Every structure is written in C-alpha cells, then in structure tokens.
Amino acid sequence: DADVTQTPRNRITKTGKRIMLECSQTKGHDRMYWYRQDPGLGLRLIYYSFDVKDINKGEISDGYSVSRQAQAKFSLSLESAIPNQTALYFCATMPTSTDTQYFGPGTRLTVL
Amino acid sequence: DAKTTQPPSMDCAEGRAANLPCNHSTISGNEYVYWYRQIHSQGPQYIIHGLKNNETNEMASLIITEDRKSSTLILPHATLRDTAVYYCIVRGMDSSYKLIFGSGTRLLVRP
Numbered sequence: 001d002a003d004v005t006q007t008p009r010n011r012i013t014k015t016g017k018r019i020m021l022e023c024s025q026t027k028g029h030d031r032m033y034w035y036r037q038d039p040g041l042g043l044r045l046i047y048y049s050f051d052v053k054d055i056n057k058g059e060i061s062d063g064y065s066v067s068r069q070a071q072a073k074f075s076l077s078l079e080s081a082i083p084n085q086t087a088l089y090f091c092a093t094m095p096t097s098t099d100t101q102y103f104g105p106g107t108r109l110t111v112l
Numbered sequence: 113d114a115k116t117t118q119p120p121s122m123d124c125a126e127g128r129a130a131n132l133p134c135n136h137s138t139i140s141g142n143e144y145v146y147w148y149r150q151i152h153s154q155g156p157q158y159i160i161h162g163l164k165n166n167e168t169n170e171m172a173s174l175i176i177t178e179d180r181k182s183s184t185l186i187l188p189h190a191t192l193r194d195t196a197v198y199y200c201i202v203r204g205m206d207s208s209y210k211l212i213f214g215s216g217t218r219l220l221v222r223p
Binding site: 004031033040041042043044045048056058088090092094099100101102103104105106108 | 144146153154155156157158161199203208209210211212213214215216
C-alpha cells in the first residue's frame, strides 16, 4: 500500500468551479506540503503545514487554500478554478527526524 | 537559497555509470545538496543528500567538491529504469524546509 496517497488522480473541471484535492499519509509524519508542477518545469511550493494547527503559505499560494483535518490528511482547495491552475499537483510529507520529503503520486488537474 | 545549474539532458549506456553534474557556486556553509529524481510524471523520489563529505547509499553516490561549489551524482550501473529527470537542490535551513526545484537534467539510459 502506498504511504502517501492523493485523490483524485485525474480531474477535469471548468473555470469557476470549486475543487478539492486530498492527500492522506500513513507514514505518521507531522510535516506536509503541497506543490504544483507545470510542464517542463520543477515543482513550486503552494502551502505547507507542520502540524494540525499550523498552516503556512508557500511561494504561490494565491488562488489556493488548505485544510489540515488531521495529522494524516492535508487538503488543497481551489475556490474558483481558472485555466492557469492546470498543472500536476503533488503532496509530500516529511518526518521531523530527517529532512527527506516523500511525495505522493500526483493529481493531474485540467481547468477548461 | 543558492541557485543550481544542471545540463538539460544527458544519456548513457545501460550498465555504465551515469555521472550527473551540478553547479551551485553560491552555496553557503549550512546549505545541503539534495538529489531527487522524477520518473515520467510520478512523484519525485529522494536519492541522496550531503553537506561536505561524499556520501553513498544503495541508490547512488554523491561527490561534493572541496569548495562545495559543485557536485556530481553517480549512478554506478545505470539501468533503463533510471531514465528520469534528476534534480539537484540546494536546501537551506529556513523554517519551511522547502525544496526549490530547478529544471533538472533529463537522463536517458540507452539499451
């Protein structure tokens, strides 16, 4: 079983719709991250959380919000999706004991 | 965070060593060098990291120059499954522990 799961894996939606991407982990890590990746580019940080009551903006948080419902769950929402939010979205976790991040399989989001 | 420079693409023959260079000339004393790879569009996978000493694990070796301005990731016996984009990341010790990804090196392992 995968340690970091993301749902859905693929999503096509229309401009203006509200979308939620979910991330769950069984690794017991406190730190969780959301990144986006545009074609041919590296990943960019959207939001991160170090525990249930801790939420921090990354470099490209505009247009996104997050919720850390439990240690194991970190959701990313697009309140009103726009076409330039079409991208591959990755969730990652990191234990407090090391600096290694573990990534989920990604969600491919297309906004028409 | 220091910027890294990597060649956009490289190739090597299966079974041979793949040596992937990275330049990080503005690295500061407390910044680590990390290597991740991304196979097709899967989630990035951690490979190895180091501060100043050379490091080796079951996946690869990391050679960091004495002045720390560059490093080389070595895959000792590349296989077709090592075809991926390899990212060299210099990560500081800021409070987010975020990874700043560049464009990476696309490694093609030829049969």
